[in-house]
Amino acid sequence: MTDRWEDIDKLILRAGPFAFEDYEGSEDFKNILHKAKILVIGAGGLGCEILKDLALSGFKDIHVIDLDTIDISNLNRQFLFTKKDVDKPKATTAANFIMDRVEGCKVTPHYCPIQDFDESFYSQFKIVISGLDNIEARRWLNAMLFSLLEFDTDGNPDMSTMIPLIDGGSEGFKGQVRVIFPGFGSCFECQMDAFPPQQKFPICTIRNTPRNADHCIEYASTVIWQESHEEKLDGDVHEHVQFVYEKALERAKSFNIEGVTYQRSQKIIKNIIPAVASTNAIISAACVNECFKLVTQCSFYLDNYMMYVGNNLYTYTFKYERKTDCLVCSSKTLKWKIDKTKKLEELIEQLKTDEKLQLKGPSIRSEGKSIFFNKGPLRTKTEKNLTKQLHELFQDGQTMTVMDRSMPNALVLEIVFDK
Amino acid sequence: MSKPTEKEQLYSRQLYLWDQSGQNKIESSHVCLLNANSVGTEILKNLVLPGLAKYTLVDGKKVTKRDTGNNFYVKTSDIGKSRAKVTSNYLQIHNKFVQGNFLEKESAELIEENIEFFEQFDMIIASRLPEDAVLKLSKKCWEKDIPLVIVRTNGLIGYLRIMKKEHCVIDRKEEEVHEDLRMNAPFEELIEHCNSIKMEELDDDLYGHVPYLVILVKLMEQWKKDHEGKPPKTREEKKKFKDIIYNMRRSDEANFSEAYLNAWKAWNSYMIPDNIDEIFDDKNIEVTKESTPFWLVGAALKDFVANEGKGTLPVVGTIPDMTADTKSFITLQKIYQKKAEKDAICIHEKVKKMLEKFDRNPEEVPLKYVKFYCKNMMQVWFTRYPNIEQEFDPKTSKIKSLESEFANESNNHIFYLVFRAVEAFNKEHGYYPGESNEKVESDYLLLKKEAVKICELYKLNPEIMTDKYLKGFCRFGHSELHNVSAFMGGITAQEVIKLITEQRQPMSNTFIYNGVNATTTTFKI
Numbered sequence: 001m002t003d004r005w006e007d008i009d010k011l012i013l014r015a016g017p018f019a020f021e022d023y024e025g026s027e028d029f030k031n032i033l034h035k036a037k038i039l040v041i042g043a044g045g046l047g048c049e050i051l052k053d054l055a056l057s058g059f060k061d062i063h064v065i066d067l068d069t070i071d072i073s074n075l076n077r078q079f080l081f082t083k084k085d086v087d088k089p090k091a092t093t094a095a096n097f098i099m100d101r102v103e104g105c106k107v108t109p110h111y112c113p114i115q116d117f118d119e120s121f122y123s124q125f126k127i128v129i130s131g132l133d134n135i136e137a138r139r140w141l142n143a144m145l146f147s148l149l150e151f152d153t154d155g156n157p158d159m160s161t162m163i164p165l166i167d168g169g170s171e172g173f174k175g176q177v178r179v180i181f182p183g184f185g186s187c188f189e190c191q192m193d194a195f196p197p198q199q200k201f202p203i204c205t206i207r208n209t210p211r212n213a214d215h216c217i218e219y220a221s222t223v224i225w226q227e228s229h230e231e232k233l234d235g236d237v238h239e240h241v242q243f244v245y246e247k248a249l250e251r252a253k254s255f256n257i258e259g260v261t262y263q264r265s266q267k268i269i270k271n272i273i274p275a276v277a278s279t280n281a282i283i284s285a286a287c288v289n290e291c292f293k294l295v296t297q298c299s300f301y302l303d304n305y306m307m308y309v310g311n312n313l314y315t316y317t318f319k320y321e322r323k324t325d326c327l328v329c330s331s332k333t334l335k336w337k338i339d340k341t342k343k344l345e346e347l348i349e350q351l352k353t354d355e356k357l358q359l360k361g362p363s364i365r366s367e368g369k370s371i372f373f374n375k376g377p378l379r380t381k382t383e384k385n386l387t388k389q390l391h392e393l394f395q396d397g398q399t400m401t402v403m404d405r406s407m408p409n410a411l412v413l414e415i416v417f418d419k
Numbered sequence: 420m421s422k423p424t425e426k427e428q429l430y431s432r433q434l435y436l437w438d439q440s441g442q443n444k445i446e447s448s449h450v451c452l453l454n455a456n457s458v459g460t461e462i463l464k465n466l467v468l469p470g471l472a473k474y475t476l477v478d479g480k481k482v483t484k485r486d487t488g489n490n491f492y493v494k495t496s497d498i499g500k501s502r503a504k505v506t507s508n509y510l511q512i513h514n515k516f517v518q519g520n521f522l523e524k525e526s527a528e529l530i531e532e533n534i535e536f537f538e539q540f541d542m543i544i545a546s547r548l549p550e551d552a553v554l555k556l557s558k559k560c561w562e563k564d565i566p567l568v569i570v571r572t573n574g575l576i577g578y579l580r581i582m583k584k585e586h587c588v589i590d591r592k593e594e595e596v597h598e599d600l601r602m603n604a605p606f607e608e609l610i611e612h613c614n615s616i617k618m619e620e621l622d623d624d625l626y627g628h629v630p631y632l633v634i635l636v637k638l639m640e641q642w643k644k645d646h647e648g649k650p651p652k653t654r655e656e657k658k659k660f661k662d663i664i665y666n667m668r669r670s671d672e673a674n675f676s677e678a679y680l681n682a683w684k685a686w687n688s689y690m691i692p693d694n695i696d697e698i699f700d701d702k703n704i705e706v707t708k709e710s711t712p713f714w715l716v717g718a719a720l721k722d723f724v725a726n727e728g729k730g731t732l733p734v735v736g737t738i739p740d741m742t743a744d745t746k747s748f749i750t751l752q753k754i755y756q757k758k759a760e761k762d763a764i765c766i767h768e769k770v771k772k773m774l775e776k777f778d779r780n781p782e783e784v785p786l787k788y789v790k791f792y793c794k795n796m797m798q799v800w801f802t803r804y805p806n807i808e809q810e811f812d813p814k815t816s817k818i819k820s821l822e823s824e825f826a827n828e829s830n831n832h833i834f835y836l837v838f839r840a841v842e843a844f845n846k847e848h849g850y851y852p853g854e855s856n857e858k859v860e861s862d863y864l865l866l867k868k869e870a871v872k873i874c875e876l877y878k879l880n881p882e883i884m885t886d887k888y889l890k891g892f893c894r895f896g897h898s899e900l901h902n903v904s905a906f907m908g909g910i911t912a913q914e915v916i917k918l919i920t921e922q923r924q925p926m927s928n929t930f931i932y933n934g935v936n937a938t939t940t941t942f943k944i
Binding site for chain 2: 010014015052172209255256272274277283284286290299314317
């Protein structure tokens with residue numbers, strides 16, 4: 001007779017090399033493993049793999065959040081879904097598949113955005129693993145987990161309130177894994193410089209001197225589309241893509257340019273990230289392996305970043321250093337240097353395009369007053385401030401509180417007027 | 420363009436990675452998997468999803484309780500049933516376009532009794548197959564030129580080895596762009612075009628949109644006239660050359676900034692790239708009746724360089740985007756394309772002559788292939804994988820040459836030897852070290868003996884196999900951790916896809932995954 005978990009048992013119940021020196025294998029760790037509550041963010045390409053890997057690592061209490069529904073183009077890698085599941089919520093479908101296949105594993109799905117939950121929800125988990133496709137949600141999550149950290153009177157973080165974040169990312173044949181201990185070592189925000197804002201083609205090239213297929217598609221999907229349609233361009237609607245493709249093709253022909261295709265048009269409209277099952281398998285396995293070692297203590301951890309390049313099979317493991325002026329994990333107030341004659345709208349543009357901040361739609365308050373609101377009824381009230389010069393709104397050295405949807409909590413910046 | 424078909428929608432995200440030509444190759448491959456264990460089914464999953472034509476799964480075991488703790492393709496209710504059948508049925512759910520076959524038979528027995536069985540496959544994947552069986556299978560694969568992929572896992576460590584006689588890649592999908600702009604060796608048509616542009620007559624707008632490439636070619640032609648046909652050599656001369664560019668500006672034009680920054684491309688001397696040099700220096704460049712298209716074109720290129728090309732290769736024909744007005748850019752682009760076309764036709768003619776000489780069909784290598792080859796010339800690449808017999812035989816093995824790497828704790832080469840010792844142990848004792856709790860300690864002593872024997876066989880210092888590794892593997896006890904299976908399943912499937920599509924650069928030839936510290940090492944043995 002074999003035992004169900006005998007492979008895992010060898011690592012957990014036996015002490016030995018590749019474990020911490022004081023590690024003595026024990027049943028306790030196995031109970032911790034079975035009882036540990038793990039949160040998975042995303043039930044897409046990475047999420048499906050992560051859920052499977054967790055279930056077969058002996059985790060039995062898993063939650064998963066995903067706001068998306070299933071599309072046919074997911075099925076080449078999101079293997080917990082089949083054609084009959086198209087349009088159903090990913091979280092629920094994935095949870096049901098895992099529970100049907102792996103006996104004794106409970107997966108609780110949440111079909112909603114991560115921002116729907118507050119501190120009381122996130123604080124119940126031992127570890128959070130994210131398999132997201134965007135930076136915004138990762139930043140939000142990172143800041144959320146940092147905000148759960150409590151500090152003692154000397155200002156040292158309390159270990160027991162620390163929830164590690166294991167973050168996976170993949171694009172085509174490339175990917176990365178990072179292990180983040182909020183308050184101990186570098187956090188996601190410290191690593192924001194790894195994601196420079198996306199470069200767009202200069203508008204004059206698009207308009208006046210297109211030289212390749214992409215320039216033509218970009219023109220058709222922005223300028224021509226807006227001239228002739230009121231609705232938003234949707235890369236999932238065949239007729240929309242067809243329209244852009246035809247217009248781009250026309251334009252390309254008139255300029256003697258080759259290479260406009262339907263596929264290319266769709267890729268540019270949707271900003272499609274190429275994806276394949278194998279890369280997701282690699283990155284997810286590396287994430288869950290770290291989770292397994294962290295919970296069971298049976299071996300060492302990744303400290304703290306592994307990069308994978310599949311084109312020529314290469315990995316690079318290194319340690320990202322913590323930034324002393326990190327927006328999230330340092331206690332320093334960021335000083336924002338700016339010319340006092342600049343207008344508020346220019347400041348807002350800076351907050352959006354700055355490499356470190358990359359905010360989406362910031363709202364600003366200062367000294368109890370609303371300076372600008374990005375949305376809602378307060379927007380009309382505060383809009384007039386946009387064209388005001390900064391010295392009309394702030395004193396030199398005054399702090400402003402900035403709220404943005406990529407952050408669960410407000411940022412505090414100190415305004416410093418340049419000479 | 421009509422609405423995308425179901426297949427186009429299903430595979431849309433991966434077609435960006437290997438396009439329809441790669442997809443067609445995947446959709447016409449028949450792969451054999453030996454052993455439907457944890458890592459085996461993970462590999463197959465990652466091949467079924469992208470649309471493999473057909474697989475044949477060979478496994479003689481019955482599903483056990485232990486399988487339900489490490490293998491995603493079994494359920495508790497399947498315990499006692501055929502593992503080949505159960506796993507194959509679940510794998511089929513992923514993709515209705517894939518034809519799945521299974522055979523209920525122990526892999527090692529099949530190799531022993533019916534080695535000819537394996538001749539039908541395009542590729543064979545051996546998952547955790549004992550070393551003797553691997554060796555026997557590898558001989559057949561070598562004889563029939565069938566790629567063999569060997570995978571092992573043990574605790575937190577994974578091993579992968581690829582064996583294929585020769586693998587040639589034209590499309591390496593390199594991210595780094597290797598330009599072939601010929602500013603340092605301009606062809607006639609390019610010089611003519613540049614001469615026809617009278618910069619001083621252009622209005623300011625057009626002047627600011629002359630492609631930097633044209634500016635540099637013109638300047639270099641003028642410079643050579645003034646300097647006995649020689650480009651700038653010394654630092655002063657180079658500075659002078661750049662000053663000329665700087666002084667040509669009317670305002671702050673972007674095209675002149677580009678010319679200034681790229682000036683070195685005009686004075687650096689033309690060189691045959693390393694990848695082509697390696698092809699020219701290889702024994703296969705002496706083409707024979709049996710030569711493959713890859714080498715026939717290679718030989719034609721070598722001939723071109725010696726004759727028509729006067730020391731240069733055919734022109735690649737693509738130029739990167741640069742500041743320019745549409746007309747200037749497209750005109751320039753067409754000049755490169757036309758020259759590339761002309762050169763490719765010349766190469767094609769050479770290939771046809773070779774084929775005629777060898778009494779082969781002269782149309783066997785189509786012009787389309789030659790054009791593609793020339794277009795990707797800066798990244799064409801080949802490698803050869805030694806066979807397993809050569810690797811094992813101390814007389815031919817390269818193991819000894821890796822001794823310092825084995826001793827280096829910061830990389831993972833040593834795990835190769837540990838896997839070999841563990842396999843030797845299995846051959847000697849009929850089970851794997853550390854499989855049962857009672858024998859962890861005593862197995863360590865037996866494993867040490869095997870380790871010493873391996874070291875003696877390859878004349879290595881036995882001290883490199885330290886207790887850390889031997890005791891570590893006894894602790895692992897040949898366990899199949901699902902995460903390690905999933906990691907190796909991803910890596911292996913990705914390498915198999917590279918081999919099938921003949922795109923990108925497959926690993927050569929041994930890969931180790933270390934799940935203790937999340938590192939990997941690739942090396943040649």
